[in-house]
Amino acid sequence: MTVPASTAPPQDEVSPDALQAATTPQSPARRRGADTRALTQVLFGQLKELEPGTPEHSRVRAALIEANLPLVRYAAARFRSRNEPMEDVVQVGTIGLI
DSSP, X not given: OOOOGGGXXXXXXXXXXXXXXXHSOOOXXXXXXXXXXXXXXXXXXXXXXXXXXXXXXXXHHHHHHHHHHHHHHHHHHTTTTSSSOHHHHHHHXXXXXX
């Protein structure tokens, strides 16, 4: 069965670059980073509304720290060429995050 062109729904023209970007899956690391950024924004929004010292404030703060620990490890890895032990750099970064 064929449908006359006049009754077909209109279609927007899509550039080849946009089509490729939409069909190419993101790497898991890139997708995870985007998810972490989105989660961090949501958690900061919640944290702003909560009273410091409450159990809920502590829970959201802990979730923010946990979500961003991979960022600390990534940043610490950039200092591998220095003469500092990796564990020490991660520890300092974690304290900075907290």
